Amino acid sequence: MTTGDDGAGSTPKGSPARRTLLMDAALRVLDQKNIIDATVDDIVQEAGVARGTFYIYFKDKYDILQALSRRLNEQLFENSHLHLDRHVPPFERIRTSLRAVLDAWTRHGGLYRSLTQMALGRPDFLELNQQNRAVFIRQIRGDIERSIERGHAKPINPAVTAKALAAMMDWICLLWFGLGEEPYPNATDELDNVADILARLWYRVVYAADPLQYEGGEDHIVPSP
Numbered sequence: 001m002t003t004g005d006d007g008a009g010s011t012p013k014g015s016p017a018r019r020t021l022l023m024d025a026a027l028r029v030l031d032q033k034n035i036i037d038a039t040v041d042d043i044v045q046e047a048g049v050a051r052g053t054f055y056i057y058f059k060d061k062y063d064i065l066q067a068l069s070r071r072l073n074e075q076l077f078e079n080s081h082l083h084l085d086r087h088v089p090p091f092e093r094i095r096t097s098l099r100a101v102l103d104a105w106t107r108h109g110g111l112y113r114s115l116t117q118m119a120l121g122r123p124d125f126l127e128l129n130q131q132n133r134a135v136f137i138r139q140i141r142g143d144i145e146r147s148i149e150r151g152h153a154k155p156i157n158p159a160v161t162a163k164a165l166a167a168m169m170d171w172i173c174l175l176w177f178g179l180g181e182e183p184y185p186n187a188t189d190e191l192d193n194v195a196d197i198l199a200r201l202w203y204r205v206v207y208a209a210d211p212l213q214y215e216g217g218e219d220h221i222v223p224s225p
Helices: 016-032 040-047 051-057 061-082 090-119 123-149 158-178 191-207
Strands: 209-211 221-223
Touching: 016 040, 016 051, 016 061, 016 090, 040 051, 040 061, 061 090, 061 123, 090 123, 090 158, 090 191, 123 158, 123 191, 158 191, 191 209
Parallel strands: none
Antiparallel strands: 209 221
């Protein structure tokens, strides 16, 4: 068995380039249309291929949505975790990671909204959502555990904290980019500011302290009252 470009463990059929073409077209369609309203015809017209070509690669529009979910999740994990410089101070790493999440939702809020909608009604999408989130939760939990071991973070249950922090980002992004409820007027134009606010909240949860200006590669912190 080989792995296709959507991250699934199935043997790819046809041309990988044609498969990617269809996925890219579906991403553009689903950024604009809800999965319920989008059709296979929308996707093949966007891709400029015959309808029959679609079924060489995917069973239906829900199949290609799942493929997109896996691909976007891999890209987001790389941008928000794998590519981080572990030598920069903790606050800056947190801020960079959260900004990557905000950027992903800014670009593909409609598609993420469709994925959430499907997870509420179909067990296969719920399982996929849980698998996607588990990658991030494991990373967050590992970061917290290492920080506690090194004496940086206050003693706290890593499993509960990791899930709570991940859920916080899921919910605020769904409300904001999925349902249009900005945290404050024009927040979408100030993503750097929002990332900074969220990073400070995240830092306070993990370290029970406020980050100050850092020097020499370490954050200077003051205990919270």
